Amino acid sequence: MHRYKIADVVFDLQTIYGYTVKLCENYAYTGNEPPAFFAVMTKEDIDAEKKLAPEFPEPYLESLAVFRKLCDYCLINADGIIFHSSAVMVDGKAYLFTAPSGTGKSTHARLWREMLGERAVMINDDKPIIRYIDGKFYVYGTPWNGKHRLDTNMRAEIKAICRISQAKENSIRKVSGAEMLMTVMNQTIRPSDITAMDKLLSLIDKMLKSVDLYFLGCNISREAAELSYTTMSGEKLL
Amino acid sequence: MKIKDGFILREVAGSFIVVAVGDRAKDFNGIINLNETGAFLWERLSKGADENQLKEALLAEYDVDENTAAADIKNFVSKLEEAGLLK
Structure with a gap:
């Protein structure tokens, strides 16, 4: 599991592939703020992205799925x-x-x-x-x-x-x-x-x-x- | 005559737009930009008004003659029909 702070939102993330972890490394968080949510990525999350963009490899699609989860959270909870x-x-x-x-x-x-x-x-x-x-x-x-x-x-x-x-x-x-x-x-x-x-x-x-x-x-x-x-x-x- | 379910009309930054929500968003990804009269008619059509009721509403609200109102409504409704927005 990894913890990040992006757009002042702290969250925990568990991915299938390493791509998103590498992508987000500059946003890793070790401070005291508690996470707002815990995203556990699944095959279904990746498949949903694959329907929208079938040409991309799964590790990249997983990063888009993480982004989507963060956006959904931000819109509803953080005026983002x-x-x-x-x-x-x-x-x-x-x-x-x-x-x-x-x-x-x-x-x-x-x-x-x-x-x-x-x-x-x-x-x-x-x-x-x-x-x-x-x-x-x-x-x-x-x-x-x-x-x-x-x-x-x-x-x-x-x-x-x-x-x-x-x-x-x-x-x-x-x-x-x-x-x-x-x-x-x-x-x-x-x-x-x-x-x-x-x-x-x-x-x-x-x-x-x-x-x-x-x-x-x-x-x-x-x-x-x-x-x-x-x-x-x-x-x-x- | 009625607007299909799943479309919502909103005023944003002084402009009227229609977007699809819920299941409707799966088959309609666009945004419709309406002028003030369009928004006025859309609101009534979403409640199931027929062309006569639309005309009466337009005449009551705007300084417009009957023929122009009827022509405007016909034009607007046929555009909505073409776009598949009516049921």
Whole structure:
């Protein structure tokens, strides 16, 4: 059995394969907080994931099943949601880039790192957890960190969410919650249980009302990163 | 005429959306975005209103003439039918 703390949730885990244990090693927990739940992974958990993604090997599917259990717990008990995005922290504030897979959110986050150097910290490049705590939205690093394996075991308050689309010319504009809603819905893991769904929708409603929202059309260039960074942070580049 | 079970309409961030829950989520994974009138009609259709009742409700609530209301309802209902959302 292994104990982890992810998104400030402590839990115990027993897996069939070693893959998830290796994946989560930076999140191992040895402190005094008691675990919130104990997940014992079974063949059935893996089979359920196999139905959704039959092309992947079982050890990887088991890691997805663990992630799903953690997400289910977070949504109901910890005001937590999964938002498919690339989360970068600069000067203590987090910026989340979202887009359908393959559009370039990881690439844009990389442009920020090239431009800002060590000031830009990758919280998670693929599947961060967002939690609503005391009236603020925080993004947490998780080990489910995308193909470039980028994450940091920390949290940061979210300043802005930015939807990326590919464009020849760079442009950015602030948008309303109503404009951003479908993007967020499509990039969030949605439950089928009605109580959980209502919880998710109320969290999304609050989030869209409390963080800055932008649509960015961009190419792959330093200018694109400059435009998105200066607009969203309100800072000038030194 | 009624909306199939398992669809819920909610207002989120000033926008109206319909999502599937329970068993319905197994065969419907999408999200439907409705405008205000669409949400108004959906709510009544989920309680089983027919086209006449929808028209009366629209006329009572909105500043719209009878022909426009009837055409809007026909259009909305046929879209729902096409999408397989009615029973």
